[in-house]
Amino acid sequence: MSVIKVACVLVWLLGSFVALAEKSQHEEADLPIVPIEVGAPLRIDVSPKTFTFTGPRDRLQLVVTGYYANDEVADLTRATKVTIADGSIAESIERSIILPRKNGTTSATISVGGHQATIDLQILNRQSTEPVSFRYEALPSLSKAGCSGGGCHGAPHGKGEFRLSLWGFDPALDSETLIAEEFGRRVNFIEPEKSLFLAKPRNEVAHEGGLRLRESDLEHQTLVQWIESGCHVDLHQKRCVDIALTPGEGLTLKRPHHTQQLRVEATFEDGTVKDITHLCAYESSDEKVLRISRHGLAVGMGRGEAAVIVRYLEYIESTILTFVEEVPDLEWQTSPPQSYIDEHVYAKLEKFKYLPSELCSDSEFLRRVSLDLTGLLPTPEAVETFLNSDSADKREQLVEDLLASEPFHLYWTQKWGDILKLSARQMGHSGVVKFHRWIRDSVAENQPYDEFAKEILLATGSNLITPTSNFYRSGSDTSDIMESTAQLFLGTRIGCAKCHNHPYEPWTQDNYYGLSAFFNRIETRKTGRKGEVVVWMNDEGDIRHPATDEIVEPWVPGIDQMDLSADTDRRAAFVEWLTADTNPFFAKVEVNRIWSQLMGRGIVEPFDDLRDTNPAANQPLLDALTEDFIAHSFDRKHIIRTIVNSRTYQASSRTNEWNETDTRYFSRYYPRRLSAEQLIDALGDLTAIRESFSSVPPGVRATQLPAPDLAKHDRNKIGDIEFLKVFGMPERQTVCECERGDDSSLGQALELFNGTTLHGMLSDTNNRFHKALSEGRTAKDIVTDLYIRAFSRNPDAQELEISTGYLETAEDKAKALEDLVWAVINRDEFLFQH
């Protein structure tokens, strides 16, 4: 029960965030819409080709597209003249909407840009007294106004003691709440407009949620009509089975064209199709690129891509719109692409006119790739060798050397430790150590990723003998394990669907329990031996759907029937599906995760949140990497190698005139702060005062720790876990990489300013610089060594002059040297990977 509550609170938090980000629906008057320039299209296309009105309140939104030379397209819907052949049967109103007037057949002629098209119209049931549908008209109207969103009354406990189901998921509950709760307080049958649930969103009486609905809005009229019908509720009417969005395929609009009218149709179980454009709620995945009016007009705000998200009850559809424009004076030029990665990245950048930055220097590359692959700064010897080498393929050679090194194995083991939740709290000390060793060996052997996943998911037996069975100790129950598995290997945050259909993905509650059914027979039991837990698979036990109480059969996307004989481990069928070459998620999630670990940002971001409503920054690139990964039998080192050898990875982090505003398409390397572990190790290497951690052998670096909680941390012990926590070392409570903090905080500034860790390192007379001073090394020597260790480069003339001058003239040379080192450490060039 408590798990469900926690999950719902998380959903609610997500909901609040979404509500904050998105606010109310945009009015068109508030959007910067450039009038349509019709010009001379080669042809036009009208959607739909023919339409039948089947209800008295039906309407039809047309979408008219113009096709031009150079493959350009433009939405001409609102520049179109619509003429109805028989005006007594139907009428056309603004925004190219057609309304029925009386039963009959007629046609509409669409004229724009010198072209004409005709569509046939049939009107049925115009005189029908069919009441407003609570489920398919009233509830969507409340959704559209935002009432039933996760940040408002759709939150698990509602808002202001008024609770609706999330996006109208539970019509029976909502009808009770709206009509009957508290003596019918929320509706007014005599004067429907005065109903509380309308007066509140109109902001006519105090409403903390502000203005959400206007009297002139169609939603408002619909809701008033629903009350006038006596709040008619028919929960058994014909069901909606699907919705479809026009344009369904993504398209590219070029300035001055930057608007696109959307059209949404719902199909009901009896085959009727209704235009529901006016009943849908619209969202944009990125408001900086795209905003959508409440009437379904997408408006481009700048260059880039964004998803249009359309919501109708529990249905979600999305399409991607791309907005491009000419950038005057930009002369397109790039270094030659090194691989398919650069080709795809450059193609995208050229489309959006972001000129990639030049190639980074050797120093920058050495420092960057060492940190990325080993977590450690390069040694002065490595710097010297690399900078002095004039071998043409020295960068490739360096990458090979690093990939074969033990620090690489251990650092990438730590990355997996984060998301597999290796912690003593969950798995016990020996469990962590064993599992950690297993992952390290897997990385070192470059175990194919599918086998890696198989070994983890199919683990059985003692956690001390089969290390991977510790995975089944990382969750509180089998649902939790399933959720972790889905997020790790499918890139899906399916937890929401435990209690209701997922608000942003096509995952339903049925799917959640279908996936859970693969895992719910797993049993774990402690043995007498300390720290030992045995994992095995029961051959019976079924999961029941909380709503229907029926047994749910194991289910995976895209497969109708699974071969599950009674005595087999159900997980085997799941893993077989998961690791198949054809699985649409498995390889993609991993290449995106690797990309994100190297580039600081996923092609899909967040990298483990793959869904249609969260578009990739570069889909062809993601597809190509995925294909390459599968073609190389899930060879993770191959993908790492391919990425770090690309020009894209090796681009400078400095911006040029043409890519300053890009934060998404990888026109340059995006600098990021060293992680907690990288930082403490870098400080240790720089000062030669290395941290030693309790409960691990001496010499184990922070970037190689098996778990953050192997020893109880001691606040007073310099440099122990406290410093790491301040800089965002995760406690490994979730499978989300987001648990690792990459933000900046006051605590970090204070640690770097005069924290005990740093102060201890600087003032230690055994540190590298005090020693060098006492050995009588020259100021130039000391400063040069400092620069090489900190920045993987020599100081330039000015830096050298200032530093040596300061050191030589100082009265207390030791203090002066401490100041110099402190100043270097506090430079962005040191604190950041760039």
Add this chain to the structure above:
Amino acid sequence: MANSEFKEGRRLVAQQPSPKPIGRASWATRRRPSLGLVTALLCLITSFTFAEEAPVSFKADLAPILLNQCQSCHGPKKAKGGYRVDTFEHAIEVGFDELHYRMTTDDEDDIMPPDADRIPAEQIALFEKWQQQGQIYDAQDPTASLAEIIPRRRHPDPPKVYPRAIPITALAFRGDDGSSLLASGYHEITEWSTVDGTLKRRIKNLPERIQSIDIAPGGKRIAVAGGSPARYGEVRIVDLSDGSLVEILHKSDDLCLSAKYNPAGTQLATCGTDGTVRIYDTSTWLEVAAFANHSNWVNDVAWNADGTRIVTGSRDKTAKVFDIDTGKRISSYNAHDGSVYAVMFDNTGDHVYSASADGKLLYWRAEQAHTVRELISQEMPIYRLATADQPETVTIAGGMPSVRTIDFRDGTTQAEYTSEVGQLALAVSGDKKTIAVGDSSGLVRVFQVTSKERATQRFLALPLVKN
């Protein structure tokens, strides 16, 4: 006009905001000495200067704007940014220049209300005019809530015929014999013959919704609690002989939910969505006691037989017993897991019945708040309680499709009267022989305790369009 009001000494010239919060005491001291000659002159000057123009009234013109546009975020429940405007005293502390700025600025971060349309220009103009006219507070108590000072005008007439049925939320028998029944309507109370189900009378000038009707001992007056959701709440005392208005009590910004006379008819207890319970003297209509112990709506209030105690039931899931003379809370009962809709003392006064949204009817000791017996635990809520037939019984109405009379000594069902789901109102005649219930579809059913089970009369207690 201005002079006469000045003489009453009720008008105050608003001061500039003081750096310190102004408490009651400082207002009192401020009122006399500083309202000396200067203020008097100011008043006269402003009155004369704007003699031509109709003066803007704080209580009638500005208070409704502040109430509707600002109070939900800047009131007693929430005071965002530390600001409150729910009384004149609080509003002046914020300062009307500040309020004016907040309503008119172009700064997107500062404009109020946020995320909404701007306050209409004509309303802003009222503020400006009122400031020019000298910021005169034209109600009595600067610490009174906005809802209290807004003048109540005559309520609109009820519709001649109702376009649709509405729920019956309150019922009361008039007279002892159960032949005449008062029922809640829309802006009215209707009176029906339970003999033939005919409409006998309509009493107008009442709030939009009526949650409770209580007939004063002697039968001359009724106390009507109601209001309009999130708009206003009040208790109206109406003379039954001619339907005239006697008094308006417990003015608030959301529904009043119950009002009950003590058995002697000397005091009236009222309660509502503002979470307070108030006791009024029925000869002077002065408030003699008030209790604000509940943290949510107070749904119901009931007296004991000698009129010394009241029991209250609240949406905060508790019921509480208070002593009227000492003004002290005697006990607080928290065994319910849902809004407590109805409360009642038993015939001895030592015990209380309470009924709640989670379908429980509990019987407990008034002094110690100890449960004696769980009389009912059902799936649907219980909304109303009454005593019919025998004094050792309690009759319940609510979500279940029947009305039941329970013997509190052993929890057995004495009688079960068949109805439909959603019984929102319950009344028992003075002679305890007739029971009436009203439901969410507007239907009233009448039962006789002598002829159990079947309703003897069944009618829509609404002046409906006949289909």
